Amino acid sequence: MANIIINVSKYIILILMVLYTVSCLAVFREEDERARDGRLNKQIVYVFLMHFLCYLTLALSNPDSMKEIVLFYGVQIFVATIYMYLYHFIYPDSSRLITNNMSFLLLIGYTMLTRLDFDLAKKQFVIATASLVLVSVIPWIMDRYKNMRNYGIAYGILGIAALSSVFVIGVEQYGSRNWIRFFGITIQPSELVKILFVFFIASMLSKGRNLRQVAVTTLFAGVHMAVLVLEKDLGGALIFFVIFIFMIYVGTGKIRYLIVYIAGGFAMAGLAFVLFKDRLFDHVMVRVNVWKDPWADISGDGYQITQSLFAIGSGGYFGSGLTKGSPQVIPVSESDFIFSAISEEFGVLFALALILVCFSCFICFISIAMKVRNRFYKTMAFGFAICYLFQTFLSIGGVTKFIPSTGVTIPLVSYGGSSVLSSLVMFSIMQGISTIENKEARKIEEERQNIEESAVKEKKR
Amino acid sequence: MKKNDKTLKKAPSKKRKGKEPDYAGLTPDQQAFLEREDKIDKINEKLNQPILGITYLCAFLIIGLMAYIVHFMVTEKDQVIANAANSRLDKYAAEVIRGEIVTSDGKTVAENDGEKRYYPYDNLFAHVVGYSEYTKAGIELVGNYYLSESHANIIERFINTLREEKNEGDTVVSTLNYKMQRTAYDALGGADGAVVVMEPDTGKILAMVSKPDFNPNDIDEVWKEANDEENDSSVLLNRATQGLYPPGSTFKVLTTLSFMRQKPLKYKKYHYDCASEEEIFNGVSVHCYGRHVHGEEDLSEALSNSCNQAFADIGVQLNVDKWRDTLESFLFNKSLPYMDASAESKFYLDGKSDKGYIPQTAFGQGDTLITPLHNAMIMSTIANGGLMMKPYFIDSIENYKGTRIKKFSPDSYDTLMTAEEVDTIIPYLRKVVTEGTAADYFAGASYEAAGKTGTAEYANGDHDYSWFVGFNDVDNPEVVVSVLVEESDVNGVKAAAVARSLFDQYDHLKD
Known part of the structure; x- marks a missing residue:
């Protein structure tokens, strides 16, 4: 009996995922507000059904810890329900698609983590839930303190200081010295500095867009990246660089900056390569070579990526079914390689849909950026959109061998406290901008309506 | 996805479509308000141009990534997962009765005798057909993926899966000729x-x-x-x-x-x-x-x-x-x-x-x-x-009934x-x-x-x-x-x- 349920669930989950993905993308086309709400409500149903079937499968295949799993499921549903309804109640102007997607991504992450390592799942849940409470004040703060744009240089200095802290109190993990530890917690400063960095650029460019201002911004941004390169966190440096060049382009509207910076970026990378070839680029070269031909050293350097490809390929289009694959043999499958684990057990079709869900988050961020008329918020919203999409792209592209692996996590899905916290902060800031924008738009619309009415009255008279 | 972007682009101006500035009969304050708002909207639209461009670029990147994954599944997947280093093969093997190996002229050179693998010709095909135990070797190694997969009738397989019974593995037809060997x-x-x-x-x-x-x-x-x-x-x-x-x-x-x-x-x-x-x-x-x-x-x-x-x-x-x-x-x-x-x-x-x-x-x-x-x-x-x-x-x-599943072409x-x-x-x-x-x-x-x-x-x-x-x-x-x-x-x-x-x-x- 259990076997039948597990096997049938696999296909129902896929169908629900397709429905969810379609609604994620279709919601942008819906102009009628009520129809949009209807879609968003249905999304919640899809997510809960999927989540239910996943945990049913997990509980049935782990009879020993069934009680604990059911309990964990209950707690998750409790938090998610409260969150999805309460958040919208407190912030009626927030984007519901963002709340839904956030919940979906977190829940799919918990599911996969429960399957891979129950203790990690619980830890992730505690961190994420605490973070959710913490970050829920962000939209309120943003709405209240509108002078955030005035601290440009301060954000820059703070960011550089936080990044540099690893030189003093840093510890090494996964070949990069970019973690710090205090009170027994290891955090990766670059995850949080990313947010300060977006604030910094948005703030600088909202103050002025002349050459001098751009030059100062570039100088600070350059120091950020240099520190990251010295920490050997080249993936991080790449993300900062991409955020920087696209924000400069959007903030100034001048494509020549984009061209100059891309050329400059290549030149700097080339120069650094020549100067520090052995010291800094050893593990980059290893990764590039592994990317070119992972099969040359399956048991050594190519181990991670070949295991990842075995997982994705073996799962096939429909997946092995939750608990039926072997994703635990992929190293760091709970974090950097969670996409491969999901792909193996839920199937490539599900994984492709997941990419589209992430893309719909990005589109949602972009649509907020386009609607908001304040330059500071606009540039910032765009910066977060790019940051989110690029990080997702690096992570998924890396584990599928589309691009060389950079060891980046998928926001909200992968295990990792710093990553989850920074992603939630980012999503909350977007909600803040959305709230501010919607409020503003409503005010203007009301004013217009008043004017219109008075004009009509005037004409009648 | 294109359509999404289009609606986004239109969004700000859509609400007030068809309303040409008509300031007649308004107070100067109201006029100034409307003029200012229209000006800001216009600037906003200009600011959105680069955002739109980058959005298309990102869409292109994501489509590329998805196309690559599909390409991998269509062209490379089979070869990749058949790799002997894929530990999942053992897991499949546990759910399948290992298939037979036959020569091109129809002699069975590896089959099952109960739980044990049996080689009817003893030493004759020793190295080339190999063995399925230990590290595996020869066709037993290279064809392991196929031998541990089942393409039996789908209903039969589904029923077997539900009953938790093993399926019949596929047969590997080798190019070997018994008489030449x-x-x-x-x-x-x-x-x-x-x-x-x-x-x-x-x-x-x-x-x-x-x-x-x-x-x-x-x-x-x-x-x-x-x-x-x-x-x-x-x-x-x-x-x-x-x-x-x-x-x-x-x-x-x-x-x-x-x-x-x-x-x-x-x-x-x-x-x-x-x-x-x-x-x-x-x-x-x-x-x-x-x-x-x-x-x-x-x-x-x-x-x-x-x-x-x-x-x-x-x-x-x-x-x-x-x-x-x-x-x-x-x-x-x-x-x-x-x-x-x-x-x-x-x-x-x-x-x-x-x-x-x-x-x-x-x-x-x-x-x-x-x-x-x-x-x-x-x-x-x-x-x-x-x-x-x-x-x-x-x-x-x-498959075990002799229906061809896959043919390898000369390369x-x-x-x-x-x-x-x-x-x-x-x-x-x-x-x-x-x-x-x-x-x-x-x-x-x-x-x-x-x-x-x-x-x-x-x-x-x-x-x-x-x-x-x-x-x-x-x-x-x-x-x-x-x-x-x-x-x-x-x-x-x-x-x-x-x-x-x-x-x-x-x-x-x-x-």
């Missing part, structure tokens, strides 16, 4: 060595024998013995694909080709007077096999007589770097495009090497090493008009010789069989075989390796053999004689 095995007799029989135009392996051999039904004992450190047993080693041997005079074929390429005018008029038993080249003394004196020879006679002195003379005229390039294009110092484990053949000389090594190397002694499979591939390239095919031994996959590696080179060299190889060193073995044959013999001395010249590589018919080359016999001076088995019986058997099969 039997002939090769018997012809080699008690001698150690290796035989590879392949089709030059497809790369299909018809037979592959390596001796000493073992009985895969007794793999437990064989494995224990082979891994016993005290006892230096190499019985599990497939000498056909992993045994590295000096190529001996068979190497002269590629020396001839290099000479033709480097001296396109000179080679046609080449002649050498093999007048004395010994001659000095680059300070090294060279004598022919059995201290023969061959007299006046052109290039074809030098090859058919297998004259070491003539080839030493050719060797010293060669540019060593270019020579190495030719050899490396023929996969020396490279891994072979072969589905199973294989050793890399070695050619050590380059422009900087001591000139004293050149004469020896040119006629196949020296440090050069080659596998019998590689030698078969080189001869196949000649027989196939210059195009090297990738050798393979799995022809197709069938070419590269064109390594021009038609002109092939047309020049084939008559030389024919001459080896009609008048040269192999003439005695092929007397009275009903087909026009061609090839090259070789004798390589080892153990300080105490023992001989005997080589023959060739194909069955100069007009219609259908089958290539590569035979190596160890200690042929002791056991008396000559490689060319093994080749003769294989060609005869092949001829016989055609009738």
Whole structure:
């Protein structure tokens, strides 16, 4: 009996995922507000059904810890329900698609983590839930303190200081010295500095867009990246660089900056390569070579990526079914390689849909950026959109061998406290901008309506 | 996705569509408000232009990523997951009754006897079919993925899955031919060595024998013995694909080709007077096999007589770097495009090497090493008009009821010789069989075989390796053999004689 349920669930989950993905993308086309709400409500149903079937499968295949799993499921549903309804109640102007997607991504992450390592799942849940409470004040703060744009240089200095802290109190993990530890917690400063960095650029460019201002911004941004390169966190440096060049382009509207910076970026990378070839680029070269031909050293350097490809390929289009694959043999499958684990057990079709869900988050961020008329918020919203999409792209592209692996996590899905916290902060800031924008738009619309009415009255008279 | 972007673009202006500024009857304050708002909207739209551009760029990136994943699933997936390093195969295997392995002429060479794997022909297919226990080897290893997959009727499988019963695994149909394998095995007799029989135009392996051999039904004992450190047993080693041997005079074929390429005018008029038993080249003394004196020879006679002195003379005229390039294009110092484990053949000389090594190397002694499979591939390239095919031994996959699931097609590696080179060299190889060193073995044959013999001395010249590589018919080359016999001076088995019986058997099969 259990076997039948597990096997049938696999296909129902896929169908629900397709429905969810379609609604994620279709919601942008819906102009009628009520129809949009209807879609968003249905999304919640899809997510809960999927989540239910996943945990049913997990509980049935782990009879020993069934009680604990059911309990964990209950707690998750409790938090998610409260969150999805309460958040919208407190912030009626927030984007519901963002709340839904956030919940979906977190829940799919918990599911996969429960399957891979129950203790990690619980830890992730505690961190994420605490973070959710913490970050829920962000939209309120943003709405209240509108002078955030005035601290440009301060954000820059703070960011550089936080990044540099690893030189003093840093510890090494996964070949990069970019973690710090205090009170027994290891955090990766670059995850949080990313947010300060977006604030910094948005703030600088909202103050002025002349050459001098751009030059100062570039100088600070350059120091950020240099520190990251010295920490050997080249993936991080790449993300900062991409955020920087696209924000400069959007903030100034001048494509020549984009061209100059891309050329400059290549030149700097080339120069650094020549100067520090052995010291800094050893593990980059290893990764590039592994990317070119992972099969040359399956048991050594190519181990991670070949295991990842075995997982994705073996799962096939429909997946092995939750608990039926072997994703635990992929190293760091709970974090950097969670996409491969999901792909193996839920199937490539599900994984492709997941990419589209992430893309719909990005589109949602972009649509907020386009609607908001304040330059500071606009540039910032765009910066977060790019940051989110690029990080997702690096992570998924890396584990599928589309691009060389950079060891980046998928926001909200992968295990990792710093990553989850920074992603939630980012999503909350977007909600803040959305709230501010919607409020503003409503005010203007009301004013217009008043004017219109008075004009009509005037004409009648 | 495009549509999304379009709606986004329109969004800000849509609300007030059709409302042209009409400030009549408004207070100046209201007018100023409306004007300001319209101006901000206009600026906003301008600010959104770059955002829109980058959004398209990102959409393109994501579409690229998804397309790549689909591409991976469609074209690479099967090959990737069939890799022996994929630990999931064992998991599949646990849910499937391992499939059978059959030859192209319908003999079952691996099946199940209860829980145990059973090999009906004992030692006959030992190395090429391999074994499914321990590290696995041969077809059991390479075809493991297919053997542990089931393409039985989908309803049957679904019911089995629900009942938690095992499904019937798929059958691997190999390219091997039972009769050719039997002939090769018997012809080699008690001698150690290796035989590879392949089709030059497809790369299909018809037979592959390596001796000493073992009985895969007794793999437990064989494995224990082979891994016993005290006892230096190499019985599990497939000498056909992993045994590295000096190529001996068979190497002269590629020396001839290099000479033709480097001296396109000179080679046609080449002649050498093999007048004395010994001659000095680059300070090294060279004598022919059995201290023969061959007299006046052109290039074809030098090859058919297998004259070491003539080839030493050719060797010293060669540019060593270019020579190495030719050899490396023929996969020396490279891994072979072969589905199973294989050793890399070695050619050590380059422009900087001591000139004293050149004469020896040119006629196949020296440090050069080659596998019998590689030698078969080189001869196949000649027989196939210059195009090297990738050798393979799995022809197709069938479900347990015999319905074909998948067919493997011949795959070419590269064109390594021009038609002109092939047309020049084939008559030389024919001459080896009609008048040269192999003439005695092929007397009275009903087909026009061609090839090259070789004798390589080892153990300080105490023992001989005997080589023959060739194909069955100069007009219609259908089958290539590569035979190596160890200690042929002791056991008396000559490689060319093994080749003769294989060609005869092949001829016989055609009738």
